[in-house]
Amino acid sequence: xxxxxxRSVRDxxxxxxxxxxxxxxxxxxxxxxxxxxxxxxxxxxxxxxGFRVPRSVARALRAAPxxxxxxxxxxxxxxxxxxxxxxxxxxxxxxxxxxSSLHRAGYAHSVEAWRDGRLAGGLxxxxxxxxxxxxxxxHRVSDAGSAALVATHRxxxxxxxxxxxxxxxxxxxxxxxxxxxxxxxxRDLLEQALALPVRFAP
Numbered sequence: 001x002x003x004x005x006x007r008s009v010r011d012x013x014x015x016x017x018x019x020x021x022x023x024x025x026x027x028x029x030x031x032x033x034x035x036x037x038x039x040x041x042x043x044x045x046x047x048x049x050g051f052r053v054p055r056s057v058a059r060a061l062r063a064a065p066x067x068x069x070x071x072x073x074x075x076x077x078x079x080x081x082x083x084x085x086x087x088x089x090x091x092x093x094x095x096x097x098x099x100s101s102l103h104r105a106g107y108a109h110s111v112e113a114w115r116d117g118r119l120a121g122g123l124x125x126x127x128x129x130x131x132x133x134x135x136x137x138x139h140r141v142s143d144a145g146s147a148a149l150v151a152t153h154r155x156x157x158x159x160x161x162x163x164x165x166x167x168x169x170x171x172x173x174x175x176x177x178x179x180x181x182x183x184x185x186x187r188d189l190l191e192q193a194l195a196l197p198v199r200f201a202p
Contacts, residue, residue: 013028013035013095013098014098015102015105015107018098018099018102019107019126019128022126022128022133023190023194024037025039025183025186025187025190026038026039027039027133027135027165027167029090029095030090030094031090039183039186040167040183041183042180042182043181043182043183043185043186044166044168044169044173044178044179044180045164045165045178045179045180045181045186045189046153046164046176046177046178046179047179048153048156048157048161048164051176051177052175052176052177053176054176057175060143061143061146061147061150064115065147066113066115066144066147067113067115068112068113068151069114070109070112070201071103071110072110073110073119073122074103074108074109074124075100075103076119077110077122077123077124077138078091078096078100078124078136079096080119080122080138080140081123081135081136081137082096091135091136099126099135102126106201107126108124108125108126108127109124109125109126109127109200109201110123111123111124111148111151111155112148113144113145113147113148113151115141120141120144120147121139121141121144121145121147121148122138122144122145122148123136123137123148123149123152127161127199127200129194129196130161130163130192130193130194130195131161131162131163131165131190131194132152132156132164132200133164133166134152134164134166134167137149145172146176149173152164159198159199159200161193161196161200162189162193162196163189163192163193166178
């Protein structure tokens, strides 16, 4: 994995700066007080037409399904996702606040798995045109994160999205079809996705 910083922001970061970074093919991390914009090589995506559900996950979700909700507990999802990531705390309160602003503006969304009236897991990300970039995921109950992934895929298909960016793959996301593409290929896919007149929410 190669990380490259193109901009570092010490002052309160503007939500528009984050959106501009995504449009340019970068993603933010707050490291040691600086918000940097990065790319990875390879860039991890989950091909929407290549998504797969592991058999063990499918069995678990059939046996004990979750209630799926969208955008009903965004701030709680973000707060639950905060903490270490690849050796550092990337989602600081400052950056979490920017994502909350993007949520209020209609750009950031959460996909939530609920059970017995309690938030069991979920993920959040940013939607621009036909791009959805998953930022982080968490679970409090076994398989709740997987349920959120499955529900996100279903939603992206229904809404006509073309590109699902996860930035860096993990063993878990690879089980669902995550793959790496070059930065150049990613930007080609990004350009096509951004041109689509689709929305994450009605």
